[in-house]
Amino acid sequence: MPLEDRAGHKVFSQVFGAGARPALAIHCTLAHSGAWAGVAARLPQLAFTAFDMPGHGQSGPWMGSDYHGDVTRIAASFIDRPLDLIGHSFGASVALRLAVAAPEAVRSLTLIEPVLFVAAAGTPEFAAQADDNERFRNMIAAGEAEAAARAFVAQWGAGQPWEKLDPRARAAFSAQMPLVLAGGEANFTDTARILRDGGLEAIDAPVMLIRGANSPAVMATICEAIAARLPDVGLAVVPGAGHMLPVTHPAQVADLIALNLNRE
Incomplete structure (x- = not known):
């Protein structure tokens, strides 16, 4: 697909599959939209849209001043109806920000190793x-x-x-x-106020938090802190996996996403 103007940035995106359910997936820092190919291939029920963040993959360079905000605005530009929202690492932090801002736009939410470090503050x-x-x-x-x-x-x-x-x-x-x-900066200080009072609690879609058993220790602390505030949440740990589990363990990740879809 040619680059599109989205939220003031030149953005590449692609769609995996042609299922009846629209989904949007947001990749991690240093990756690109193609990192979702293995997961998407195992979820034929989804029309799985993924985009390259600025400075990644085939998208243009980042020229802004608020990276987390810019990626959030780009992601929001793909949402025109309730959908299944999936994010990994930095992308999961963005997905959570979107869900807090517009819970009505989220049919289900899957957060894979969200690096919202401030959720673990004080530990x-x-x-x-x-x-x-x-x-x-x-x-x-x-x-x-x-x-x-x-x-x-x-x-x-x-x-x-x-x-x-x-x-x-x-x-x-x-x-x-x-x-x-x-x-x-946004993930260490919560400049986007993702953790504001009542924000996580307002997400009424089913949420699945996924982490790798071999990931950095902070991930368990973050996932547990976020899960404690969500009204409808599952927390899964993939044995033998590290932080890049959508790439290294796509079958297990896809199975967990499918489980979350079925809870909707």
């Missing part, structure tokens, strides 16, 4: 993650983008050693490190 896991974020920031400020990317991928990647990644992927990840920091 040792949050403190450790904030320290990691500061290290990333300092490396990037010092011109050490590749070192930052190596550290980020080691923690949040699919488990491949940095040296075994394609050199083009390593270069792209290094170039995208500023986007990690740009999106991180």
